Amino acid sequence: MDEPVPVAQSIESLYPDANIPGQQKRWQNLLAHFEEKYGKRPLFVARSPGRVNLIGEHVDYSLYEVLPMAISADVLVALALLDEEEDRKGVDEEAVITMLNTNSHKHRASECSIPREGIAEIDATQHEWTSYFKAGFNGAVGLLRRGNANFSPRSMQILVDGNVPAGGGLSSSAALVCASALAVLRAHGREPVMKKELVELAIVSEREVGVNSGGMDQSASVFSIKGDALRVSFSPQLDAAAIPFPKVEPPITFMIAQSFVSSDKHVTAPRCYNLRVVECTLAAEMMAKTLALQLQDDSAPLARSLRGLQDVYYGRGNSVDGTDLTTGNSSTTYKTQLETMLSMVSSILDKDDGYTREEIAKALSMSVSALEEKYMSKFPVNAIRFMLGKRAQHVFSEALRVVAFKELLQASTSPTRSDLLPRLGALMNETQESCREAYECSCPELDELCTVARDAGAYGSRLTGAGWGGCTVHLVPMDKMGDIRDALIQKYYRIREPDITEDKLQEAVIVSEPGQGSVM
Numbered sequence: 001m002d003e004p005v006p007v008a009q010s011i012e013s014l015y016p017d018a019n020i021p022g023q024q025k026r027w028q029n030l031l032a033h034f035e036e037k038y039g040k041r042p043l044f045v046a047r048s049p050g051r052v053n054l055i056g057e058h059v060d061y062s063l064y065e066v067l068p069m070a071i072s073a074d075v076l077v078a079l080a081l082l083d084e085e086e087d088r089k090g091v092d093e094e095a096v097i098t099m100l101n102t103n104s105h106k107h108r109a110s111e112c113s114i115p116r117e118g119i120a121e122i123d124a125t126q127h128e129w130t131s132y133f134k135a136g137f138n139g140a141v142g143l144l145r146r147g148n149a150n151f152s153p154r155s156m157q158i159l160v161d162g163n164v165p166a167g168g169g170l171s172s173s174a175a176l177v178c179a180s181a182l183a184v185l186r187a188h189g190r191e192p193v194m195k196k197e198l199v200e201l202a203i204v205s206e207r208e209v210g211v212n213s214g215g216m217d218q219s220a221s222v223f224s225i226k227g228d229a230l231r232v233s234f235s236p237q238l239d240a241a242a243i244p245f246p247k248v249e250p251p252i253t254f255m256i257a258q259s260f261v262s263s264d265k266h267v268t269a270p271r272c273y274n275l276r277v278v279e280c281t282l283a284a285e286m287m288a289k290t291l292a293l294q295l296q297d298d299s300a301p302l303a304r305s306l307r308g309l310q311d312v313y314y315g316r317g318n319s320v321d322g323t324d325l326t327t328g329n330s331s332t333t334y335k336t337q338l339e340t341m342l343s344m345v346s347s348i349l350d351k352d353d354g355y356t357r358e359e360i361a362k363a364l365s366m367s368v369s370a371l372e373e374k375y376m377s378k379f380p381v382n383a384i385r386f387m388l389g390k391r392a393q394h395v396f397s398e399a400l401r402v403v404a405f406k407e408l409l410q411a412s413t414s415p416t417r418s419d420l421l422p423r424l425g426a427l428m429n430e431t432q433e434s435c436r437e438a439y440e441c442s443c444p445e446l447d448e449l450c451t452v453a454r455d456a457g458a459y460g461s462r463l464t465g466a467g468w469g470g471c472t473v474h475l476v477p478m479d480k481m482g483d484i485r486d487a488l489i490q491k492y493y494r495i496r497e498p499d500i501t502e503d504k505l506q507e508a509v510i511v512s513e514p515g516q517g518s519v520m
Helices: 017-038 129-147 172-187 195-209 216-223 273-290 306-313 334-348 357-363 368-375 388-410 417-437 444-455 478-496 502-508
Strands: 044-055 067-081 094-101 110-115 156-162 228-233 239-244 253-258 460-464 471-476 509-512
Touching: 017 044, 017 067, 017 156, 044 172, 044 216, 044 253, 044 388, 044 417, 044 460, 044 471, 067 172, 067 216, 067 388, 067 509, 094 129, 110 129, 129 156, 129 172, 129 195, 156 172, 172 195, 172 216, 195 216, 216 228, 239 388, 253 444, 253 478, 253 502, 273 306, 273 334, 273 357, 273 368, 273 388, 306 334, 306 388, 334 388, 357 368, 388 417, 417 444, 417 460, 417 471, 444 460, 444 471, 444 478, 471 478, 478 502, 478 509, 502 509
Parallel strands: 094 156
Antiparallel strands: 044 067, 067 156, 067 228, 094 110, 228 239, 253 471, 253 509, 460 471
16 A cells, blocks of 8 residues: 555545535634634645554554554644745744644644754653644654755644544544644655655654554554555554455444543553553563574564564564465464464463563563663553563454454455354454453443443444543444444433433444545
């Protein structure tokens, strides 16, 4: 999918037909608001959507495949450059960026000055929406400077509008970083902007905000094709391909339900998301030590991964299509490799109550201070014990579920509805159980949403996104959508909030169609 980010002349190709009237009004309001604030029309609007992950939870930063899809909710970045004369009236050595948000009551305006030869400063300890624009800006500037060492950015005026729920597990942050980077690249003459370069810079850029993110969110936001799921792989390099949904009657339908438990991984990262990244990295290191293997640096957030462990163990075979691996010394199939790696976890990482820093440091033949410096200094974590076995068990088993889910979608002879949907749903249910028991990233509210939906007829239900709150995704029969929605309203939302408004209920449960990725 290393192709240009498309340029759209109208919004009709971006959204489901039922959403077009509301989106037309939203885009018109954005343009009018921009002209009101800046006295001019924007040069363009860059758009990147949120995503829902169908299967493959918390495995992207271990470099295993995922199967997400974009949703229609998105982030819009309208941008104008100051003209050359106006730009140079101020301090010639600095570019000035004015950042406004259409939701000014929640997201305050900001302005920052950036040295022409520097980048925007980001304070990762402060959770500001503008940090995500700055992250995208820095990534774009870095790319432009690789092509021109003397590049200096222009002063810009931006206005952002987003309807991806923040903290909802639908990747609002990645959507903003991707849209921001795309806007900055295009404003400075990068045409076309290639999808792969945009994703790669956005993955690294978002880590500036304080999270050891993998690459699923950014990939889904940029690469997705309307109507299809997306297969994203990270080893041996970033790659993505559309996976059409089988044509069955009634059609495969996904419903997203919000828990309304805020789950901002950037705020809770030290005890949740970043801690899991460290645990998976240390699990790989501990298993490699026991197996007398030397891990190689890779593209994982901390440069070591469970997929890297698998590759070294099997002579760096990298095929993920289920055929015999011809790279390296092994002809073992990818699926069999994963099954073997999973089977080794319980015997190697055998401490059910986890490992202390002292125990890990001793096993890796290093001091505690060296351990903390190497794995916990850039993104600090809060933990007494590290549950390495449970985390590795989840990753390997989830990678196997991705293989099975993909095989079902790609079967040359699609199973009948009575076979296909229950099998897909069963895999989603297994993911939820693993997220709850092995990865410990669920919460009571997410568990209850899943139970209510399954009892009302959903084939499969699971958390989506980082977890610890946010959203759930449900595979539902189209003829039971109403029953499932009613059950969620009566048995979850009205019990927790008896006076919940109809507007909030409309936001709480939505039917999701696979959406279009980034566009200009």
